[in-house]
Amino acid sequence: MIRLTRSVVVTDHPWPAIEPEQQVLARAGAKLTLAPAATESQLIECVVEADAILTCFARVTAPILEAAPRLTVVGRYGIGVDNIDVEAATRLGILVTNVPSYCEDEVAEHALGLILALARGLVDFDRGIRMDDWSLTQVVPPLRRIRGRTLGIVGVGRIGRLLARKAQGLGLDVIGCRSNDAEAGSDSDAVEIVSLRDIARRADFVSLHVPLRPDTRHLIDERFLRAMKPSAFLINTARGEVIDQRALVAALRENWIAGAGLDVLDTERVAREDPLLAQRNVIVTPHVAYYSEESLLELGRLAAENVASVLTGHVPASVVNSEVLALDRWRKLRRGRGT
Numbered sequence: 001m002i003r004l005t006r007s008v009v010v011t012d013h014p015w016p017a018i019e020p021e022q023q024v025l026a027r028a029g030a031k032l033t034l035a036p037a038a039t040e041s042q043l044i045e046c047v048v049e050a051d052a053i054l055t056c057f058a059r060v061t062a063p064i065l066e067a068a069p070r071l072t073v074v075g076r077y078g079i080g081v082d083n084i085d086v087e088a089a090t091r092l093g094i095l096v097t098n099v100p101s102y103c104e105d106e107v108a109e110h111a112l113g114l115i116l117a118l119a120r121g122l123v124d125f126d127r128g129i130r131m132d133d134w135s136l137t138q139v140v141p142p143l144r145r146i147r148g149r150t151l152g153i154v155g156v157g158r159i160g161r162l163l164a165r166k167a168q169g170l171g172l173d174v175i176g177c178r179s180n181d182a183e184a185g186s187d188s189d190a191v192e193i194v195s196l197r198d199i200a201r202r203a204d205f206v207s208l209h210v211p212l213r214p215d216t217r218h219l220i221d222e223r224f225l226r227a228m229k230p231s232a233f234l235i236n237t238a239r240g241e242v243i244d245q246r247a248l249v250a251a252l253r254e255n256w257i258a259g260a261g262l263d264v265l266d267t268e269r270v271a272r273e274d275p276l277l278a279q280r281n282v283i284v285t286p287h288v289a290y291y292s293e294e295s296l297l298e299l300g301r302l303a304a305e306n307v308a309s310v311l312t313g314h315v316p317a318s319v320v321n322s323e324v325l326a327l328d329r330w331r332k333l334r335r336g337r338g339t
Contacts, residue, residue: 005329006030006051006311007070011058012038013077013300020300021054023191028308037279040064043173047071055083057268060190062088072333073097073310078290080239081320083213089321093329096320097306100158101297103290108163110289111207111237114261115167117118119146119205123283131308139224144231147171155210155238156191164191173197179210200227205235212239222247228257237289240264252279263289 008030012020022032025039035046038058047053047068053060056077062085074084076098089096117123121139128138128303151167153176154159165176168190176191179200196219199206208227210216213235220243228234234257236243243319245266251257258280268287270276277284290299306316315325 003050007036007049008032008052008054008067008307008311009043009046009050011035011043011046011053011055011060012052013056015296015300016222018300021304022310023300024155024304025311027218028311030308030311045220048151051311052302054307058090060084065089065092065094068276073307073316075303075307076320078102079210079300082239086178087113090324094151095316095324095330097303097310097316098300098320099302099306101294102160102302103245103292104162106292107159107209107237107289108166110263110285111163111209111235111261111275112166112170114235114237114263114283114285115151115233116146118235118259118261119143119149124280138267148173149204150175151197152176152194152206154196154199154206154208155189156193157165157209157286160207160209161184161191163209172205175202182319193239196224197227198226200274203232204229207235208238208242210242212241217241218244220244220248222250225251225256231258234260235262236260240266249258249275252276252281260281261285263287 006027006029010032012035018032025032030051033046040059040061040063043064045066047064049070050068051070051072053071053072053074055078060074060083065085065088071094073095074089076084076096079098079100081096081098082098086096089164107178116142121143123139128135147170150173151172151174153164153174156176164176167174174191175194175198177194177196198216208220210219218241222244225247247261250258261283263285264287276282306318309316319325
C-alpha cells in the first residue's frame with residue numbers, strides 16, 4: 001500500500017467531486033486537502049506544508065506562494081493562468097502547469113450556441129412567450145439567415161480554429177486575426193487572416209478566443225466597438241477583461257452593435273443591478289463554456305497528472321514557466337526522486 005507522504009491543496013473546484021484527481025495523485029503518494037475557502041489569508045494557512053496546489057478560479061498570489069516552502073508546483077484546472085502569479089512562482093522556482101488541450105469542443109460549441117441564439121432571437125422570443133406575447137415583434141434588429149454572413153475570430157488558436165470549422169459547416173465565411181506569433185505557423189483551415197481593425201469593420205459576429213495578458217486587456221475597447229457594424233454581435237468565451245465592460249454597456253445601450261453573448265465578465269460575478277444585465281440585447285451565461293460531463297472528468301485527470309509528474313520528478317505535459325526547469329532546485333528535485 002502506498003504511503004501518502006505528499007500534500008496537495010485544492011483551492012477550489014466548481015464541480016461536485018474530485019475522485020479522478022484523488023486516484024491519480026494517490027498513485028504518486030500524495031493526499032488531497034480541500035481548502036475551506038479561497039481567500040488569500042485562508043489559503044496562506046492551508047499551504048504552509050503543501051507540496052503542490054491545484055487551483056481553478058482562486059487567486060494564487062505571491063504571499064500564498066511564499067508561505068509554502070515545500071511547494072514545487074501550482075497546477076491550473078484549465079487553460080488560462082491569469083489567476084496565478086506566474087512571475088512570483090518562477091522567482092521561487094515553482095513550476096506552473098495548465099491543461100491547454102481540454103474543453104476545446106465545449107468552448108467552440110458554446111460560442112456557436114451564443115451566435116445562433118443571438119442571430120435567431122431565441123432568448124427574446126422565449127421571454128415574449130412567457131409574457132403571453134406570441135408576435136414576431138420582440139426581436140430587434142430583424143432576423144437574417146446565418147449562411148453567407150461573416151464570423152470574425154480574434155485569436156486563431158486551437159479553439160478558434162475549431163470554431164472556424166464548425167462555423168464554416170453552417171455556411172459562415174470566416175476571417176480571423178492571431179493573438180501571438182505562436183499561431184503563425186498553424187493550419188488556418190481556410191480562415192482569411194486579417195487585422196483586428198478589419199474584423200471590427202467586416203464581421204457580422206466577432207468571437208473572442210485570446211488569453212488575458214497585458215496586451216489583450218481591454219483589447220475590445222470603445223474604438224473597436226464603434227467600428228463594428230450596428231447589426232453585428234460580440235461573443236466572449238475567453239476572459240472578461242479582454243473587453244472594456246463599461247464601453248460594452250454603452251455600445252449595447254446606444255445600439256453601436258446589435259447585441260452580445262457573454263460567458264465571462266470582468267469579475268466572476270456581477271450584482272443583479274449591474275447596468276450590463278439591464279440591457280435587453282445581451283445574453284449572459286455563468287462561465288460555463290468549459291463544462292460537460294466529459295470535459296470535467298478529463299480536466300481533473302489531466303490537471304492531476306501534471307502535478308503527479310512534478311511530485312515524482314518528471315516533466316509534466318504542459319509547463320507554463322519552462323525556465324524553472326533549468327534551475328538547480330528542479331535538478332535537485334529530479335535527482336532526489338530518482339529520475
